[in-house]
Amino acid sequence: MITARHNWTKEEILEIYNKPLMELLYEAATIHRMHHDPNTVQVSTLLSIKTGGCSEDCGYCPQAARYHTDIEGSDLMSVQHVKAQALRAKESGSSRVCMGAAWRNVKDGQEFDDVLEMVRTINKLDMEVCCTLGMITENQAQRLAEAGLYAYNHNLDSSEEYYKEVISTRGYKDRLDTIDNVRKTNVTVCSGGIIGMGEKIEDRAGMLVALSTLNPQPESTPINALVAVEGTPMEDEKPVEIWDMIRMVATTRIVMPETQVRLSAGRTQMSREGQAMCFFAGANSIFAGDKLLTTPNPDVNEDMKMFDLLGLNPQKPFTKKTQPQTVEAGDSQYEALGEKPKWTRPEHTIERNEDAKVKAKLLR
Numbered sequence: 001m002i003t004a005r006h007n008w009t010k011e012e013i014l015e016i017y018n019k020p021l022m023e024l025l026y027e028a029a030t031i032h033r034m035h036h037d038p039n040t041v042q043v044s045t046l047l048s049i050k051t052g053g054c055s056e057d058c059g060y061c062p063q064a065a066r067y068h069t070d071i072e073g074s075d076l077m078s079v080q081h082v083k084a085q086a087l088r089a090k091e092s093g094s095s096r097v098c099m100g101a102a103w104r105n106v107k108d109g110q111e112f113d114d115v116l117e118m119v120r121t122i123n124k125l126d127m128e129v130c131c132t133l134g135m136i137t138e139n140q141a142q143r144l145a146e147a148g149l150y151a152y153n154h155n156l157d158s159s160e161e162y163y164k165e166v167i168s169t170r171g172y173k174d175r176l177d178t179i180d181n182v183r184k185t186n187v188t189v190c191s192g193g194i195i196g197m198g199e200k201i202e203d204r205a206g207m208l209v210a211l212s213t214l215n216p217q218p219e220s221t222p223i224n225a226l227v228a229v230e231g232t233p234m235e236d237e238k239p240v241e242i243w244d245m246i247r248m249v250a251t252t253r254i255v256m257p258e259t260q261v262r263l264s265a266g267r268t269q270m271s272r273e274g275q276a277m278c279f280f281a282g283a284n285s286i287f288a289g290d291k292l293l294t295t296p297n298p299d300v301n302e303d304m305k306m307f308d309l310l311g312l313n314p315q316k317p318f319t320k321k322t323q324p325q326t327v328e329a330g331d332s333q334y335e336a337l338g339e340k341p342k343w344t345r346p347e348h349t350i351e352r353n354e355d356a357k358v359k360a361k362l363l364r
């Protein structure tokens with residue numbers, strides 16, 4: 001049995017990524033079978049609980065307030081609305097709900113208390129609950145854990161070097177610090193990235209070095225293909241080739257054998273054959289629903305047809321780790337501390353981000 005190694009180098013990972021494709025697929029599929037049921041794929045639903053108006057400048061994101069895109073912003077959803085959506089997701093085969101809020105970081109107060117209630121509500125529906133809310137402190141991570149959170153998503157996006165070409169409003173270390181805060185609780189870590197942002201293959205390998213050398217490695221790693229949205233700084237990036245996606249999934253599977261690898265954004269551009277090769281290479285989760293936060297995603301019925309065709313079964317919840325207990329708000333042992341941590345604001349200039357901002361001002 002090949003177990004997780006935490007000392008991968010960029011050179012070793014590049015060597016894997018660049019192997020002849022059939023060798024790469026064979027190795028990845030073999031490792032995949034040692035740790036996972038190859039005929040089981042988790043179906044997760046991503047729910048945008050607060051859309052748009054974000055103060056960050058992530059170059060791929062249509063939710064950044066500074067760019068002009070046609071997404072409609074919204075305030076935080078109500079707990080009842082989230083519960084109804086989670087029930088719908090459960091009925092259509094999802095075992096996990098991931099709630100995303102377009103925030104730089106979590107602030108203590110009513111909105112965070114509402115999110116904690118959403119976590120309690122979904123955990124009581126016997127579904128895995130994941131949140132992606134931006135940067136969080138250890139106290140906030142503890143409160144999420146107490147509410148019954150199963151996973152916290154915080155993507156590294158790319159290599160540390162290329163991150164500086166994507167985002168100027170926070171540093172790579174802020175990401176790692178949040179992952180560290182989550183690790184101090186019993187919440188599992190979900191962290192991955194995006195390919196197709198103009199990065200080099202070395203940057204893809206660099207991201208996998210950063211993820212695989214975390215100890216423990218993330219329990220879950222989404223691999224996204226950029227969806228180039230008009231109005232964002234990356235609007236002109238070419239679609240990711242399916243071969244790049246397959247190589248990235250296979251390499252992730254080899255360097256992180258126990259991790260759940262998630263085939264995430266960009267699936268609308270992939271054929272069923274392409275997705276089947278990604279499953280063969282070790283992907284064992286997809287996101288269901290016609291939207292992935294704000295970008296298009298295949299229809300859930302189409303996905304179920306694909307599962308039938310390939311003989312895949314949706315994964316049951318809590319197969320990798322037992323369901324967390326939910327502590328009610330009144331019984332909590334953690335108080336809101338109202339901390340104001342000094343997350344960094346490097347604010348270096350990224351030309352294409354600046355250009356998109358200027359363009360947006362002209363269009364408003």
Ligand code: SF4
Nearest residue numbers: 054056058061064102
């Ligand atoms: S990716 Fe998240 S943090 Fe970055 S702009 Fe979009 S919503 Fe904000």
